[in-house]
Every structure is written in C-alpha cells, then in structure tokens.
Amino acid sequence: MSESIVVALVAIGAVLLAGVILGVSYFVGCNLYGPKATQRNMRYFLPWFAVGWAIAFIIPTFGQWGGVRWGFFALIYVVGVVAWLLSWPLREKAAGSLLLNAGRSQQNKLIFWVGICEVAVAAFITWLAVTSLMNFPEETDAIAQVLQIIFWWTVAAFFLAIGLNKLKVRENGICFMYTFISWSRMKSYAWESSHPNTLTIQYTPFIPVLPGYMTINIPKRHRDEINRLVEAHIPHQGS
Helix, strand or coil: CCHHHHHHHHHHHHHHHHHHHHHHHHHHHHHHCCHHHHHHHHHHHHHHHHHHHHHHHHHHHCHHHHHHHHHHHHHHHHHHHHHHHHCHHHHHHHCCCEEEEEECCHHHHHHHHHHHHHHHHHHHHHHHHHHHHHHCCCCCCHHHHHHHHHHHHHHHHHHHHHHHCCEEEECCEEEECCEEEEHHHEEEEEECCCCCCEEEEEECCCCCCCCCEEEEECCHHHHHHHHHHHHHHCCEECC
C-alpha cells in the first residue's frame, strides 16, 4: 500500500472519528447545559479542536519531519500541562479567602470518567511502544516512543486532575477547573432558562482568541448561595 493511500486513510479515519466525538460532545452538552449554551461553547471549541486534531493525527503522517513536529508539539503540551497544574496552588492563593466550596460539578465528574478512559488509552499506547522497542529495537525511535508514552499519560493525568478539581467561590473571584477568573474581569452572568442550574458567565479573557464565556453546571444545593455571591460581585445579569 502506497504512502499516499495510507495518508488518505488516516485523514478519512481522523475526520470520521472527529465527527463522532463532536456529535457525542454536542449531545452530552445539550443534556448538561442546554442547547443554547452548548452551541455557544462549540463555536469557541471547534477551532481549537481542529488544531489539536491536526497535531495529533495529521502531522505524524508527514514522514520523518512529521514525527519531529509532533514530538515538538507533544513536548510543549507536556511542559504546559505540568506547569499549569503545579502553578495552581499559587494561582488559587491569589484568589483570596474561600467563600464557598461547591464541590465537584457534573462537568468535573464527566471529565473524570473521560480521564479513566484516557488511562486505558495511555496504557494501550505504552504497551504498543514497549512491544515495539523490545521486538524491533533497531527500527524503533526510542525517544519518540518515550515521548509518546509521556504525552498520553499527561493527557490522562490532565483529565483526571480536572475531574477531581472543585468549584470554589473565593474573595477575588471564581476558581473552576484549575482556572481563576477575577470578579473584575467578569462582565455579566445568566442562568440558562432550559437548565436552571447552569450558570454562564461572560468575562474578558487574557488573550482575545480565547473564549469569553464560562459555563458551569452548579450543584443544585449550592445554586441559591452562588447566585447571591455572583449577584453581589458581577455588574449585571445577562439575558
């Protein structure tokens, strides 16, 4: 089978798999947040998903240089995730004293199970890499295989960490999924009419291309208290 056919098959498979993932994501989002919030989130999510998908599945097919480029992006991802997670205690401390610990939202719990699936994927990738290194040592790029193993375990660790993170309202803002958004950056908030426990906050992102919305599925028992806190700190309620 020629290289061009392999590349075409990989591209077709990647597109089909991406379609399935996006379809499932939209279905889950509609049930979790409601159609309006899901469509808004998908508009921000799609470009980044496309870039990540290209890095993960398309670039590696470009021969030796493709592997080098993939390794470069994988290394950046690993370093970025590790730095992001390790810096969280300092960023959370900057958020000030704790006003409310709302625990894990439905989003966190869902992402945690995605992380469990990623552990299975990482274990499978590790098995493939180790098998290749043991059976075909001369034909296998050891550095690339090790980097691939680290990358997939980092992905799994990232999802698990996000899944275990808790929603907290603090003195200077809201902490959610290892992200701190200060009150001063928040423009407005609204509760989704179709899903009364879903809170959407519009804020000013640090980088213009990043999403300007945060959608949170609030645990029902904390809805009234969170509504009181955001009402006191965010300028006005959106529609």
